[in-house]
Amino acid sequence: MSTYETLKYEEHGPVAWVTLQRPEVHNAFDLTMMQELHSCWRELRDNDDVRVVVLTGSGDEAFCTGLDRDAAHVGAPGLLNDIGQRGATPFHHNEPDDLLPPKTAADLWKPVIAAVNGMACGGAFYLLGEAEFIIAADHATFFDPHTTFGMAAVMEPMMMLQRMPIGEIMRLSLMGSHERMTAQRAYEVGLVQEIVPAERLHEAAQRAAEIIASQPPLAVQATVRAIWYAQELGYRQALDVGRTLVMLGTDQESLAEGQRAFRSGRRIGWRPR
Known part of the structure; x- marks a missing residue:
């Protein structure tokens, strides 16, 4: 596997751990992280030693907080110019889902377990929307700040609607930064499949991954x-x-x-x- 600037990659037997590694910005993604995640997903398709992937974030404050707004401001190299409308009409458009989701962007059908270790919001849903299931630390929270900052929440709730009731994703999307879904509520509505104390998150995800990896x-x-x-x-x-x-x-x-x-x-x- 490649070495990465914004990801930590480890293999524990047939289980690969992919850790978002930008804790200074709550693991928000810049263009480098998006490109590296896409490359990582594609390489995992070819790595027969790996049967299951666990995706998590570094630290205990955040899984991922979506797009790095500082990296997207005018004058930031790369990211602002790469995301959005291409050409003179709105019919050619680059979105993070070109690079981030393991299935849509990379055609990866090995199971991906998300281990959510804190805040997960906005663009994090590009990743959670295509995980097989989610294990959350008991302090994890979920929210979508798009509307609060004057942006339409579109792609992310479309993806999350595949895994939670319409009323829940509608409320989460429309309430913006004013409300956060707790891990317990996320479990009650089926978004999260297991809640564990933060110190047991790694253990719980590894256990599930090893069991799945033990099967053909x-x-x-x-x-x-x-x-x-x-x-x-x-x-x-x-x-x-x-x-x-x-x-x-x-x-x-x-x-x-x-x-x-x-x-x-x-x-x-x-x-x-």
Whole structure:
């Protein structure tokens, strides 16, 4: 894997940890971070040693606070000129979703678990919107400041609507900086799947990632793709595609091994959630 200026990349067996590494600005992204994340997602597609990815932010104050507003002011090199309208009409436009989301921007279908360790707001939703599931520290908060600063909240709530009820994302988007969704409320509405004390966030994310990584990657990735198809397509269309995914995502050797394990009487120790 490449070395990065704005990311910390680590591999722990089959689990890769990608840490947003700009704590001085609450892990807000500049053009370099966007480009490096895109490069990281693309390289992870080719790295067969990695089966699951955990995405988090450095420090304990913020996961990510979206676009670095200081990097976007007039005269800042790169970012302002790269995002927004291209050419004379509004029909050619660059957005952070060209680079940030692991699926839309990079076609990565290995599971991505988000470990949210503080504030997550605005452009952070480009990342959370395409994670498989979210584990949050108990002090995490979620909000979208776009409207407060005179900007339309568009792409981010569209992506987050895939994982939370319309009334919740509508309120979160329209209340701007005046209200923050707590980790507990995010859990209640289904945005977050597990809440843990901050000191246990790494442990909880690593545990989930290791369990998923212990299972055949073909079956895991086909499952990820199938569920996202079901979100993106009509019901009947998704079922039609699903027939193909069943065949593509079932490895006969792995299936036989699973059958042998079942017949042997070995049972997996489980715990409730």
